[in-house]
Amino acid sequence: MTRVGNEYELTVDDVAHGGWCVGRHDDQVVFVRHALPGERVRVRVTEETTRFLRGEAIEILTASPDRVEAPCAFAGPGKCGGCDWQHASLEAQRRMKGQVVSDQLSRIAGIEREVVVEELPGTPDGLGWRTRVRFSVDDEGRAGLRRHRAHGIEPVDRCLIAHPGVTELGVTETRWPDVKDVEAVASSTCADRAVVVTPTKARLTTLPELKASSAVLRRFKGGRVQAVRGRRGVRETVAGREYRVSAGGFWQVHPAAGEVLTAAVMDALKPLPGETAMDLFCGAGLFTGALAEAVGPEGRAMGVESGAEAVRDATYNLRDMEQVRVEKNDVAAQLREWADVRADVVVLDPPRAGAGVKVVRSVTGMRPRAVAYVSCDPATLARDLAEFERSGYRLMDIRAFDAFPMTHHVECLAVLEPVHKARRHQEQDQD
Known part of the structure; x- marks a missing residue:
């Protein structure tokens, strides 16, 4: 029973x-x-x-x-499934996230580390940060958010963790007949706005007017996105460089995450002029651009990304640097083609599923002096760190960032070095 x-x-x-x-x-x-x-x-x-x-x-x-009392009326049992921790203080949220990362490292990888989750600047109340929100649409044309582990939709009048630029579009105040979902996108560094609409019918119906001007794109079955009017995406600026990011593509959703993570990766790897740097799962080229500037025209910055739209973005964004090469391919397959390449430093920023055994073994086979692994899932990160350990690389440092306040998600940066180099550093620290 x-x-x-x-x-x-x-x-x-x-x-x-x-x-x-x-x-x-x-x-x-x-x-x-x-x-x-x-x-x-x-x-x-x-x-x-x-x-x-x-x-x-x-x-x-x-x-x-x-x-604490949840700030949003749609958070709670049977309601919106987007926010996990609105009923906890921000300090408690970060403490619990750090404990989860530590537990996953211990259980899965046998690595014992205390993890402190760092606050990102700009959102002291944990609200108003999410620059990309995908709203589902119910049978009455109302935009809302999915309930937890259910197909039901919770109609909302406003999402409190949405960036002000997303809220300004008025998606939740608009009816969306014959539409399955609407993704609202706002740049955190300029006035660019976009909506990506997935129709329920083969032909795109007349779309309602939004409260704020924006580009409009259509998402087809299979994920392909086509511009209906306006730009294909939004522009973001990080470390003084402008990046074009397609509306359906990947970009860090917290306004401060791009700057903070780029600085953290560069500080961890310390790429030198003339070196060869790899950026795996490179997206629109955020880390590739920073690596290319560091290695200079005498070095190489090699990016790999499977998404065609992201590759076009990365190629466009880094078109002024001859030392950049971006390949459209599955990362594991591309690394097999690059088996003879000697990489000095490597960045991995895979999706939630992680890098996987094949990618880890290919990376360690190149014998880079340092690896920076950016992850949004502590379980798959721990799994891959265990494989790095088996392949002769040791975890030197791990940082965690509260890039998703009010939710259980956390962004981590793991820094790895070859075991022989790690031992030398430990001996120097003891001296």
């Missing part, structure tokens, strides 16, 4: 990856949303497996001192 819908009282023991907390009921593990470690809660079961239950805390019987 199913236990979905049952309610239980339990004490929450700890935080878990994915925005959950963990407790037990009759020796059954229960993953709970909307709770905090140390709380006594009433949980309604939403999902049952052979090994554990999932549920939502529908009543807080004994509250944690870290609990």
Whole structure:
């Protein structure tokens, strides 16, 4: 007999990856949303497996001192699934994220590290930062956000973590007939705005007027994006260089993340004039551009990206530097072609699925003196760090950044060096 819908009282023991907390009921593990470690809660079961239950805390019987009132009316059990931690103070959010990263490193990679999550500048209240928001549209044409682990849509009048430029477009105040979803994009460094619309019909219907002027693009089945009017994307400026980013492409969604991560990567790698630098999963060329400037015209900056739109962006953005080469290819396949290349420094910034064994082995086979791995998922990061360890590279440093306040997501930067070099550094530190 199913236990979905049952309610239980339990004490929450700890935080878990994915925005959950963990407790037990009759020796059954229960993953709970909307709770905090140390709380006594009433949980309604939403999902049952052979090994554990999932549920939502529908009543807080004994509250944690870290609990605060959620600023958004759409955050809570059965509502929007976008924000995991609005009921926790920002200090507590960062502390829990650091604990999750540490736990994943320990459990998956056998690496024991205390991780402190750093606040990014510009969003002291944790709101108004997300420069790209994808709204789903219900059968009545209302824009909203998906509920957690469900197909249902929560209509919202405003998303509080959305950047002001996204809010200005008025997507949630507009009806969207015959539209499946609307992605709203705002540049954090200029006035560029764009919406990417996915119609439910083969022909694009007449679109409503938005509150603020913007480019309009259409997303086809399979992900291809076509401009309807205006620019194909938005412009962002990082470290004095302007980047064109297609509206459907990848860019860090926190306004400060581009600058902070670029500075952190460059400080970790310290690329030198004349060196060969690789940027794997390079997107629109953010790290490639910084590496190219550091290695100079006598060096090489080699980027790889599988997305055609991103490759076009990167090629355009870095067109003034002859030392740059950007290839459109699967990263693992391209590294096989570059098997004879000697890379001095390497950056990896893979999607949530991580780099994977083949990519890690190819990178370590090039024997770079330093590797910087940027990751938005601590579990796949830990998995890949374990492979780096097996391939002769040691984790020298790890930093974590609160690039996604109010959610469970966290951006990490892991710095690796060959074991022989790492030992030499440790001996020097001891001396």
